[in-house]
Amino acid sequence: MTDIGVILGATFVSIGALITLIGIFVCFRSEPHYYNPEDVDAMIFATISDRDFNKRHGIQIGVKNLHSNQNSEDSRMEDAIQPASTFNVSEGPLYSMASTERFLIVGGINSIHGWLWADLKSGQTKPKKSWSITLPTKTESIVKPEVNSLCTDGNGEVLYAGCGDSLIYAFDLSSGTLKQSYAGHKEYVHCLSVRDTQMASGSQDGDVLLWDVRENSWHNSLHPHEKEGVNRSNLGKWIGCIDLMDDWLVCGGGPALSLWHLRSLGLSTVYEELDSPVHQCLLEGEKVIAAGHSPRLIHFNLNGGIVLDIPSSSNCIYSIAHAKQPREVISIGGTSPRLDFCSCCKYRDYILFFCDSS
Incomplete structure:
Protein backbone atom coordinates (compact mmCIF):
# COMPACT_ATOMS: atom_id res chain seq x y z
CA MET A 1 0.00 0.00 0.00
CA THR A 2 1.32 3.47 -0.88
CA ASP A 3 0.95 6.45 1.46
CA ILE A 4 1.36 9.80 -0.26
CA GLY A 5 1.34 13.14 1.55
CA VAL A 6 0.85 16.54 0.02
CA ILE A 7 0.83 20.02 1.53
CA LEU A 8 -1.61 22.40 -0.18
CA GLY A 9 -1.14 26.09 0.51
CA ALA A 10 -4.38 27.67 -0.70
CA THR A 11 -8.03 26.59 -0.44
CA PHE A 12 -10.02 23.37 -0.40
CA VAL A 13 -10.21 21.63 -3.76
CA SER A 14 -14.01 21.68 -3.56
CA ILE A 15 -14.02 25.48 -3.68
CA GLY A 16 -12.50 25.34 -7.15
CA ALA A 17 -9.84 27.94 -6.41
CA LEU A 18 -6.16 27.74 -7.28
CA ILE A 19 -4.33 25.15 -5.20
CA THR A 20 -0.65 25.52 -4.36
CA LEU A 21 1.10 22.32 -3.32
CA ILE A 22 4.13 23.18 -1.22
CA GLY A 23 5.15 19.72 0.01
CA ILE A 24 4.90 16.08 -0.90
CA PHE A 25 6.21 12.79 0.42
CA VAL A 26 5.81 9.16 -0.51
CA CYS A 27 6.14 6.11 1.73
CA PHE A 28 4.85 2.56 1.49
CA ARG A 29 3.01 0.16 3.73
CA SER A 30 1.79 -3.43 3.38
CA GLU A 31 0.22 -4.16 6.77
CA PRO A 32 -3.54 -4.81 7.08
CA HIS A 33 -5.75 -1.74 7.12
CA TYR A 34 -9.41 -0.88 7.51
CA TYR A 35 -10.02 -0.55 3.76
CA ASN A 36 -10.62 -3.56 1.53
CA PRO A 37 -7.10 -4.44 0.33
CA GLU A 38 -8.50 -5.75 -2.95
CA ASP A 39 -9.97 -2.35 -3.77
CA VAL A 40 -7.43 0.06 -2.34
CA ASP A 41 -3.71 0.39 -2.89
CA ALA A 42 -2.96 4.00 -1.97
CA MET A 43 -3.84 6.46 0.73
CA ILE A 44 -3.38 10.12 -0.12
CA PHE A 45 -2.57 12.48 2.74
CA ALA A 46 -2.96 16.20 2.05
CA THR A 47 -2.58 19.17 4.29
CA ILE A 48 -4.86 22.01 3.40
CA SER A 49 -4.68 25.72 4.11
CA ASP A 50 -8.03 27.45 3.63
CA ARG A 51 -7.27 31.14 3.84
CA ASP A 52 -10.73 32.43 2.92
CA PHE A 53 -13.07 30.16 4.83
CA ASN A 54 -12.58 30.44 8.62
CA LYS A 55 -8.80 30.19 8.20
CA ARG A 56 -8.77 26.42 8.45
CA HIS A 57 -5.48 24.59 8.04
CA GLY A 58 -5.66 20.84 8.11
CA ILE A 59 -5.06 17.40 6.70
CA GLN A 60 -7.26 15.74 4.12
CA ILE A 61 -7.14 11.98 3.54
CA GLY A 62 -8.26 10.15 0.43
CA VAL A 63 -7.81 6.66 -1.01
CA LYS A 64 -6.91 5.43 -4.49
CA ASN A 65 -5.90 2.13 -6.09
CA LEU A 66 -2.65 2.94 -7.83
CA HIS A 67 -2.65 -0.32 -9.76
CA SER A 68 -5.83 0.53 -11.64
CA ASN A 69 -4.07 2.53 -14.37
CA GLN A 70 -1.03 0.33 -14.75
CA ASN A 71 -2.14 -1.44 -17.92
CA SER A 72 -3.87 1.53 -19.51
CA GLU A 73 -2.65 2.98 -22.79
CA ASP A 74 -3.81 6.43 -21.65
CA SER A 75 -0.70 8.11 -20.21
CA ARG A 76 -2.76 11.05 -18.86
CA MET A 77 -5.53 9.15 -17.15
CA GLU A 78 -7.17 11.35 -14.51
CA ASP A 79 -9.19 10.30 -11.51
CA ALA A 80 -10.82 12.03 -8.55
CA ILE A 81 -10.42 11.07 -4.91
CA GLN A 82 -13.29 11.58 -2.51
CA PRO A 83 -11.86 12.79 0.84
CA ALA A 84 -12.24 10.07 3.47
CA SER A 85 -11.65 12.55 6.30
CA THR A 86 -10.53 16.12 6.93
CA PHE A 87 -9.29 17.56 10.21
CA ASN A 88 -7.66 20.77 11.38
CA VAL A 89 -3.97 21.01 12.18
CA SER A 90 -3.35 24.54 13.42
CA GLU A 91 -4.60 28.10 13.31
CA GLY A 92 -1.79 29.21 11.02
CA PRO A 93 -0.42 28.20 7.62
CA LEU A 94 1.45 24.93 7.13
CA TYR A 95 4.93 25.14 5.66
CA SER A 96 6.57 21.71 5.74
CA MET A 97 5.99 17.99 6.13
CA ALA A 98 8.11 14.96 6.98
CA SER A 99 7.54 11.30 7.80
CA THR A 100 9.09 8.55 9.89
CA GLU A 101 7.95 4.95 10.24
CA ARG A 102 5.80 6.02 13.21
CA PHE A 103 4.84 9.64 12.61
CA LEU A 104 3.44 12.08 10.10
CA ILE A 105 5.06 15.42 10.99
CA VAL A 106 3.87 18.88 9.96
CA GLY A 107 5.56 22.25 10.53
CA GLY A 108 3.66 25.51 10.95
CA ILE A 109 4.33 28.85 12.62
CA ASN A 110 6.55 28.41 15.69
CA SER A 111 5.33 24.83 16.13
CA ILE A 112 5.66 21.25 14.89
CA HIS A 113 2.94 18.61 15.22
CA GLY A 114 3.03 14.81 14.97
CA TRP A 115 0.42 12.12 14.34
CA LEU A 116 0.84 8.38 14.63
CA TRP A 117 0.59 6.69 11.25
CA ALA A 118 -1.32 3.90 12.98
CA ASP A 119 -4.07 6.38 13.91
CA LEU A 120 -4.16 7.97 10.46
CA LYS A 121 -4.46 4.57 8.78
CA SER A 122 -7.08 3.22 11.17
CA GLY A 123 -9.98 5.12 9.64
CA GLN A 124 -10.45 7.67 12.42
CA THR A 125 -12.19 10.75 11.05
CA LYS A 126 -10.41 13.07 13.50
CA PRO A 127 -7.23 11.42 14.77
CA LYS A 128 -5.63 13.16 17.74
CA LYS A 129 -2.20 14.71 17.66
CA SER A 130 0.40 12.47 19.24
CA TRP A 131 2.61 15.40 20.21
CA SER A 132 3.42 19.06 19.57
CA ILE A 133 6.68 20.99 19.86
CA THR A 134 6.98 24.75 20.29
CA LEU A 135 10.15 26.31 18.95
CA PRO A 136 12.45 27.65 21.70
CA THR A 137 12.42 31.18 20.31
CA LYS A 138 13.11 34.32 22.31
CA THR A 139 10.10 35.24 24.41
CA GLU A 140 10.40 38.95 23.57
CA SER A 141 10.10 38.26 19.83
CA ILE A 142 6.82 39.53 18.38
CA VAL A 143 7.13 37.74 15.03
CA LYS A 144 7.11 33.96 15.40
CA PRO A 145 9.24 32.02 12.90
CA GLU A 146 7.83 29.52 10.44
CA SER A 312 3.49 18.20 -15.11
CA SER A 313 -0.05 19.46 -14.49
CA SER A 314 1.47 22.40 -12.59
CA ASN A 315 3.05 25.41 -14.26
CA CYS A 316 5.26 25.71 -11.19
CA ILE A 317 6.39 22.62 -9.25
CA TYR A 318 7.01 23.01 -5.53
CA SER A 319 7.36 19.39 -4.44
CA ILE A 320 8.66 16.08 -5.71
CA ALA A 321 9.14 12.84 -3.80
CA HIS A 322 10.71 9.55 -4.79
CA ALA A 323 9.93 6.20 -3.16
CA LYS A 324 11.73 3.03 -4.23
CA GLN A 325 10.31 0.11 -2.26
CA PRO A 326 8.36 -2.06 -2.73
CA ARG A 327 7.43 -0.21 -5.93
CA GLU A 328 9.03 2.87 -7.45
CA VAL A 329 6.86 6.00 -7.52
CA ILE A 330 7.56 9.69 -8.08
CA SER A 331 4.94 12.25 -6.99
CA ILE A 332 4.75 15.80 -8.31
CA GLY A 333 2.82 18.73 -6.82
CA GLY A 334 2.66 22.45 -7.52
CA THR A 335 0.33 25.23 -8.61
CA SER A 336 -2.47 22.89 -9.62
CA PRO A 337 -5.03 20.83 -7.69
CA ARG A 338 -3.84 17.86 -9.73
CA LEU A 339 -1.12 15.51 -8.49
CA ASP A 340 1.05 13.74 -11.05
CA PHE A 341 2.33 10.21 -10.47
CA CYS A 342 5.08 8.35 -12.30
CA SER A 343 4.96 4.73 -11.19
CA CYS A 344 8.00 3.63 -13.14
CA CYS A 345 9.73 7.03 -13.01
CA LYS A 346 9.91 7.18 -16.81
CA TYR A 347 6.65 8.93 -17.70
CA ARG A 348 3.53 10.36 -16.09
CA ASP A 349 0.97 7.57 -16.06
CA TYR A 350 -1.82 8.98 -13.90
CA ILE A 351 -3.15 12.20 -12.40
CA LEU A 352 -5.20 12.45 -9.22
CA PHE A 353 -7.19 15.25 -7.60
CA PHE A 354 -9.54 15.66 -4.65
CA CYS A 355 -13.17 16.06 -5.64
CA ASP A 356 -15.96 18.01 -3.93
CA SER A 357 -16.44 16.67 -0.40
CA SER A 358 -19.74 18.47 0.25
Whole structure:
Protein backbone atom coordinates (compact mmCIF):
# COMPACT_ATOMS: atom_id res chain seq x y z
CA MET A 1 0.00 0.00 0.00
CA THR A 2 1.32 3.47 -0.88
CA ASP A 3 0.95 6.45 1.46
CA ILE A 4 1.36 9.80 -0.26
CA GLY A 5 1.34 13.14 1.55
CA VAL A 6 0.85 16.54 0.02
CA ILE A 7 0.83 20.02 1.53
CA LEU A 8 -1.61 22.40 -0.18
CA GLY A 9 -1.14 26.09 0.51
CA ALA A 10 -4.38 27.67 -0.70
CA THR A 11 -8.03 26.59 -0.44
CA PHE A 12 -10.02 23.37 -0.40
CA VAL A 13 -10.21 21.63 -3.76
CA SER A 14 -14.01 21.68 -3.56
CA ILE A 15 -14.02 25.48 -3.68
CA GLY A 16 -12.50 25.34 -7.15
CA ALA A 17 -9.84 27.94 -6.41
CA LEU A 18 -6.16 27.74 -7.28
CA ILE A 19 -4.33 25.15 -5.20
CA THR A 20 -0.65 25.52 -4.36
CA LEU A 21 1.10 22.32 -3.32
CA ILE A 22 4.13 23.18 -1.22
CA GLY A 23 5.15 19.72 0.01
CA ILE A 24 4.90 16.08 -0.90
CA PHE A 25 6.21 12.79 0.42
CA VAL A 26 5.81 9.16 -0.51
CA CYS A 27 6.14 6.11 1.73
CA PHE A 28 4.85 2.56 1.49
CA ARG A 29 3.01 0.16 3.73
CA SER A 30 1.79 -3.43 3.38
CA GLU A 31 0.22 -4.16 6.77
CA PRO A 32 -3.54 -4.81 7.08
CA HIS A 33 -5.75 -1.74 7.12
CA TYR A 34 -9.41 -0.88 7.51
CA TYR A 35 -10.02 -0.55 3.76
CA ASN A 36 -10.62 -3.56 1.53
CA PRO A 37 -7.10 -4.44 0.33
CA GLU A 38 -8.50 -5.75 -2.95
CA ASP A 39 -9.97 -2.35 -3.77
CA VAL A 40 -7.43 0.06 -2.34
CA ASP A 41 -3.71 0.39 -2.89
CA ALA A 42 -2.96 4.00 -1.97
CA MET A 43 -3.84 6.46 0.73
CA ILE A 44 -3.38 10.12 -0.12
CA PHE A 45 -2.57 12.48 2.74
CA ALA A 46 -2.96 16.20 2.05
CA THR A 47 -2.58 19.17 4.29
CA ILE A 48 -4.86 22.01 3.40
CA SER A 49 -4.68 25.72 4.11
CA ASP A 50 -8.03 27.45 3.63
CA ARG A 51 -7.27 31.14 3.84
CA ASP A 52 -10.73 32.43 2.92
CA PHE A 53 -13.07 30.16 4.83
CA ASN A 54 -12.58 30.44 8.62
CA LYS A 55 -8.80 30.19 8.20
CA ARG A 56 -8.77 26.42 8.45
CA HIS A 57 -5.48 24.59 8.04
CA GLY A 58 -5.66 20.84 8.11
CA ILE A 59 -5.06 17.40 6.70
CA GLN A 60 -7.26 15.74 4.12
CA ILE A 61 -7.14 11.98 3.54
CA GLY A 62 -8.26 10.15 0.43
CA VAL A 63 -7.81 6.66 -1.01
CA LYS A 64 -6.91 5.43 -4.49
CA ASN A 65 -5.90 2.13 -6.09
CA LEU A 66 -2.65 2.94 -7.83
CA HIS A 67 -2.65 -0.32 -9.76
CA SER A 68 -5.83 0.53 -11.64
CA ASN A 69 -4.07 2.53 -14.37
CA GLN A 70 -1.03 0.33 -14.75
CA ASN A 71 -2.14 -1.44 -17.92
CA SER A 72 -3.87 1.53 -19.51
CA GLU A 73 -2.65 2.98 -22.79
CA ASP A 74 -3.81 6.43 -21.65
CA SER A 75 -0.70 8.11 -20.21
CA ARG A 76 -2.76 11.05 -18.86
CA MET A 77 -5.53 9.15 -17.15
CA GLU A 78 -7.17 11.35 -14.51
CA ASP A 79 -9.19 10.30 -11.51
CA ALA A 80 -10.82 12.03 -8.55
CA ILE A 81 -10.42 11.07 -4.91
CA GLN A 82 -13.29 11.58 -2.51
CA PRO A 83 -11.86 12.79 0.84
CA ALA A 84 -12.24 10.07 3.47
CA SER A 85 -11.65 12.55 6.30
CA THR A 86 -10.53 16.12 6.93
CA PHE A 87 -9.29 17.56 10.21
CA ASN A 88 -7.66 20.77 11.38
CA VAL A 89 -3.97 21.01 12.18
CA SER A 90 -3.35 24.54 13.42
CA GLU A 91 -4.60 28.10 13.31
CA GLY A 92 -1.79 29.21 11.02
CA PRO A 93 -0.42 28.20 7.62
CA LEU A 94 1.45 24.93 7.13
CA TYR A 95 4.93 25.14 5.66
CA SER A 96 6.57 21.71 5.74
CA MET A 97 5.99 17.99 6.13
CA ALA A 98 8.11 14.96 6.98
CA SER A 99 7.54 11.30 7.80
CA THR A 100 9.09 8.55 9.89
CA GLU A 101 7.95 4.95 10.24
CA ARG A 102 5.80 6.02 13.21
CA PHE A 103 4.84 9.64 12.61
CA LEU A 104 3.44 12.08 10.10
CA ILE A 105 5.06 15.42 10.99
CA VAL A 106 3.87 18.88 9.96
CA GLY A 107 5.56 22.25 10.53
CA GLY A 108 3.66 25.51 10.95
CA ILE A 109 4.33 28.85 12.62
CA ASN A 110 6.55 28.41 15.69
CA SER A 111 5.33 24.83 16.13
CA ILE A 112 5.66 21.25 14.89
CA HIS A 113 2.94 18.61 15.22
CA GLY A 114 3.03 14.81 14.97
CA TRP A 115 0.42 12.12 14.34
CA LEU A 116 0.84 8.38 14.63
CA TRP A 117 0.59 6.69 11.25
CA ALA A 118 -1.32 3.90 12.98
CA ASP A 119 -4.07 6.38 13.91
CA LEU A 120 -4.16 7.97 10.46
CA LYS A 121 -4.46 4.57 8.78
CA SER A 122 -7.08 3.22 11.17
CA GLY A 123 -9.98 5.12 9.64
CA GLN A 124 -10.45 7.67 12.42
CA THR A 125 -12.19 10.75 11.05
CA LYS A 126 -10.41 13.07 13.50
CA PRO A 127 -7.23 11.42 14.77
CA LYS A 128 -5.63 13.16 17.74
CA LYS A 129 -2.20 14.71 17.66
CA SER A 130 0.40 12.47 19.24
CA TRP A 131 2.61 15.40 20.21
CA SER A 132 3.42 19.06 19.57
CA ILE A 133 6.68 20.99 19.86
CA THR A 134 6.98 24.75 20.29
CA LEU A 135 10.15 26.31 18.95
CA PRO A 136 12.45 27.65 21.70
CA THR A 137 12.42 31.18 20.31
CA LYS A 138 13.11 34.32 22.31
CA THR A 139 10.10 35.24 24.41
CA GLU A 140 10.40 38.95 23.57
CA SER A 141 10.10 38.26 19.83
CA ILE A 142 6.82 39.53 18.38
CA VAL A 143 7.13 37.74 15.03
CA LYS A 144 7.11 33.96 15.40
CA PRO A 145 9.24 32.02 12.90
CA GLU A 146 7.83 29.52 10.44
CA VAL A 147 9.17 25.98 10.09
CA ASN A 148 10.28 25.98 6.45
CA SER A 149 11.97 22.58 6.26
CA LEU A 150 11.77 19.30 8.17
CA CYS A 151 13.91 16.18 7.87
CA THR A 152 14.92 13.30 10.10
CA ASP A 153 18.02 11.23 10.66
CA GLY A 154 18.23 7.76 9.15
CA ASN A 155 16.74 6.12 12.25
CA GLY A 156 13.83 8.52 12.58
CA GLU A 157 14.98 9.43 16.09
CA VAL A 158 16.04 13.04 15.56
CA LEU A 159 14.00 15.73 13.81
CA TYR A 160 15.77 18.70 12.20
CA ALA A 161 13.85 21.91 11.55
CA GLY A 162 15.07 24.82 9.42
CA CYS A 163 13.24 27.96 10.50
CA GLY A 164 12.48 31.58 9.76
CA ASP A 165 14.64 32.86 12.62
CA SER A 166 17.76 31.74 10.64
CA LEU A 167 18.31 28.82 13.05
CA ILE A 168 18.19 25.04 12.69
CA TYR A 169 16.86 22.99 15.60
CA ALA A 170 17.38 19.31 16.37
CA PHE A 171 14.72 17.61 18.51
CA ASP A 172 14.72 14.17 20.13
CA LEU A 173 11.51 12.59 18.82
CA SER A 174 11.21 10.18 21.73
CA SER A 175 11.02 12.98 24.29
CA GLY A 176 10.30 16.11 22.25
CA THR A 177 13.25 17.87 23.86
CA LEU A 178 15.71 20.15 22.10
CA LYS A 179 19.03 18.39 21.48
CA GLN A 180 20.88 21.19 19.75
CA SER A 181 20.50 24.40 17.77
CA TYR A 182 22.68 25.45 14.85
CA ALA A 183 23.44 29.13 14.17
CA GLY A 184 25.28 30.36 11.11
CA HIS A 185 22.85 31.67 8.53
CA LYS A 186 22.13 35.39 8.33
CA GLU A 187 18.59 35.02 6.99
CA TYR A 188 15.82 32.44 7.17
CA VAL A 189 16.57 28.81 6.35
CA HIS A 190 14.78 27.39 3.31
CA CYS A 191 16.01 23.81 3.06
CA LEU A 192 17.89 21.00 4.81
CA SER A 193 19.40 17.65 3.91
CA VAL A 194 20.81 15.18 6.45
CA ARG A 195 22.82 12.03 5.69
CA ASP A 196 24.39 10.19 8.63
CA THR A 197 26.37 12.87 10.51
CA GLN A 198 26.41 15.29 7.57
CA MET A 199 23.93 18.13 7.25
CA ALA A 200 23.63 20.78 4.55
CA SER A 201 21.43 23.86 4.76
CA GLY A 202 20.36 26.53 2.28
CA SER A 203 19.11 29.99 3.11
CA GLN A 204 17.74 33.26 1.80
CA ASP A 205 21.23 34.66 2.42
CA GLY A 206 22.52 32.65 -0.55
CA ASP A 207 24.88 30.45 1.47
CA VAL A 208 25.08 26.68 1.68
CA LEU A 209 26.47 25.67 5.07
CA LEU A 210 27.92 22.23 5.78
CA TRP A 211 27.67 20.81 9.28
CA ASP A 212 28.61 17.83 11.38
CA VAL A 213 25.38 17.33 13.33
CA ARG A 214 27.41 16.49 16.45
CA GLU A 215 28.81 20.02 16.51
CA ASN A 216 26.91 23.30 16.74
CA SER A 217 29.04 25.21 14.25
CA TRP A 218 29.38 24.77 10.49
CA HIS A 219 32.73 23.62 9.10
CA ASN A 220 32.51 24.58 5.41
CA SER A 221 30.42 26.76 3.16
CA LEU A 222 29.52 27.18 -0.50
CA HIS A 223 28.38 30.38 -2.19
CA PRO A 224 26.72 29.42 -5.50
CA HIS A 225 25.69 33.01 -6.32
CA GLU A 226 29.36 34.00 -6.44
CA LYS A 227 30.21 31.46 -9.15
CA GLU A 228 30.20 32.53 -12.80
CA GLY A 229 27.70 30.44 -14.71
CA VAL A 230 25.73 29.69 -11.54
CA ASN A 231 24.87 33.23 -10.50
CA ARG A 232 21.57 34.57 -11.84
CA SER A 233 21.36 38.01 -10.28
CA ASN A 234 17.95 38.68 -11.82
CA LEU A 235 16.50 35.77 -9.79
CA GLY A 236 18.29 36.44 -6.51
CA LYS A 237 20.84 34.51 -4.49
CA TRP A 238 18.48 32.44 -2.27
CA ILE A 239 18.93 28.68 -2.02
CA GLY A 240 15.57 26.90 -2.09
CA CYS A 241 16.50 23.22 -2.43
CA ILE A 242 19.41 21.00 -1.46
CA ASP A 243 20.33 17.32 -1.29
CA LEU A 244 23.33 15.28 -0.15
CA MET A 245 24.60 11.89 -1.29
CA ASP A 246 28.04 10.46 -0.52
CA ASP A 247 30.59 13.00 -1.79
CA TRP A 248 28.10 15.07 -3.75
CA LEU A 249 25.74 17.97 -3.08
CA VAL A 250 23.15 19.45 -5.43
CA CYS A 251 21.43 22.78 -4.80
CA GLY A 252 19.45 25.47 -6.57
CA GLY A 253 17.08 28.37 -6.16
CA GLY A 254 17.82 31.80 -7.57
CA PRO A 255 21.25 30.51 -8.66
CA ALA A 256 21.21 27.77 -11.28
CA LEU A 257 20.90 24.13 -10.26
CA SER A 258 24.46 22.96 -9.64
CA LEU A 259 26.39 19.89 -8.49
CA TRP A 260 29.31 20.22 -6.07
CA HIS A 261 32.03 17.81 -4.93
CA LEU A 262 32.13 17.90 -1.14
CA ARG A 263 35.72 16.83 -0.58
CA SER A 264 37.18 19.48 -2.85
CA LEU A 265 34.25 21.93 -2.47
CA GLY A 266 34.55 22.37 -6.22
CA LEU A 267 31.80 23.03 -8.73
CA SER A 268 31.25 19.98 -10.95
CA THR A 269 28.19 20.64 -13.13
CA VAL A 270 25.77 23.47 -13.89
CA TYR A 271 22.33 22.37 -15.13
CA GLU A 272 21.45 25.20 -17.49
CA GLU A 273 18.31 23.58 -18.88
CA LEU A 274 16.33 24.78 -15.84
CA ASP A 275 16.53 28.51 -16.58
CA SER A 276 13.88 29.54 -14.02
CA PRO A 277 13.87 29.41 -10.19
CA VAL A 278 14.53 25.90 -8.85
CA HIS A 279 12.33 24.67 -5.99
CA GLN A 280 13.13 20.96 -5.67
CA CYS A 281 16.13 18.70 -6.31
CA LEU A 282 17.02 15.11 -5.46
CA LEU A 283 20.23 13.13 -5.84
CA GLU A 284 19.30 9.57 -6.81
CA GLY A 285 22.23 7.33 -7.70
CA GLU A 286 23.70 8.61 -10.95
CA LYS A 287 20.81 11.02 -11.53
CA VAL A 288 19.73 14.48 -10.41
CA ILE A 289 15.96 14.98 -10.38
CA ALA A 290 14.83 18.60 -10.32
CA ALA A 291 11.91 20.93 -10.91
CA GLY A 292 10.95 24.54 -10.42
CA HIS A 293 9.11 27.40 -12.07
CA SER A 294 8.13 25.41 -15.17
CA PRO A 295 5.78 22.48 -15.93
CA ARG A 296 8.66 19.98 -16.24
CA LEU A 297 10.26 17.36 -14.01
CA ILE A 298 13.72 16.73 -15.44
CA HIS A 299 16.08 13.82 -14.78
CA PHE A 300 19.70 14.75 -15.47
CA ASN A 301 22.83 12.64 -15.41
CA LEU A 302 25.69 13.91 -13.27
CA ASN A 303 27.34 15.51 -16.30
CA GLY A 304 24.31 17.66 -17.11
CA GLY A 305 22.68 15.64 -19.87
CA ILE A 306 18.90 15.20 -19.86
CA VAL A 307 17.81 11.60 -19.25
CA LEU A 308 14.05 12.22 -18.93
CA ASP A 309 11.78 15.25 -19.31
CA ILE A 310 8.34 14.60 -17.76
CA PRO A 311 5.45 17.09 -18.16
CA SER A 312 3.49 18.20 -15.11
CA SER A 313 -0.05 19.46 -14.49
CA SER A 314 1.47 22.40 -12.59
CA ASN A 315 3.05 25.41 -14.26
CA CYS A 316 5.26 25.71 -11.19
CA ILE A 317 6.39 22.62 -9.25
CA TYR A 318 7.01 23.01 -5.53
CA SER A 319 7.36 19.39 -4.44
CA ILE A 320 8.66 16.08 -5.71
CA ALA A 321 9.14 12.84 -3.80
CA HIS A 322 10.71 9.55 -4.79
CA ALA A 323 9.93 6.20 -3.16
CA LYS A 324 11.73 3.03 -4.23
CA GLN A 325 10.31 0.11 -2.26
CA PRO A 326 8.36 -2.06 -2.73
CA ARG A 327 7.43 -0.21 -5.93
CA GLU A 328 9.03 2.87 -7.45
CA VAL A 329 6.86 6.00 -7.52
CA ILE A 330 7.56 9.69 -8.08
CA SER A 331 4.94 12.25 -6.99
CA ILE A 332 4.75 15.80 -8.31
CA GLY A 333 2.82 18.73 -6.82
CA GLY A 334 2.66 22.45 -7.52
CA THR A 335 0.33 25.23 -8.61
CA SER A 336 -2.47 22.89 -9.62
CA PRO A 337 -5.03 20.83 -7.69
CA ARG A 338 -3.84 17.86 -9.73
CA LEU A 339 -1.12 15.51 -8.49
CA ASP A 340 1.05 13.74 -11.05
CA PHE A 341 2.33 10.21 -10.47
CA CYS A 342 5.08 8.35 -12.30
CA SER A 343 4.96 4.73 -11.19
CA CYS A 344 8.00 3.63 -13.14
CA CYS A 345 9.73 7.03 -13.01
CA LYS A 346 9.91 7.18 -16.81
CA TYR A 347 6.65 8.93 -17.70
CA ARG A 348 3.53 10.36 -16.09
CA ASP A 349 0.97 7.57 -16.06
CA TYR A 350 -1.82 8.98 -13.90
CA ILE A 351 -3.15 12.20 -12.40
CA LEU A 352 -5.20 12.45 -9.22
CA PHE A 353 -7.19 15.25 -7.60
CA PHE A 354 -9.54 15.66 -4.65
CA CYS A 355 -13.17 16.06 -5.64
CA ASP A 356 -15.96 18.01 -3.93
CA SER A 357 -16.44 16.67 -0.40
CA SER A 358 -19.74 18.47 0.25
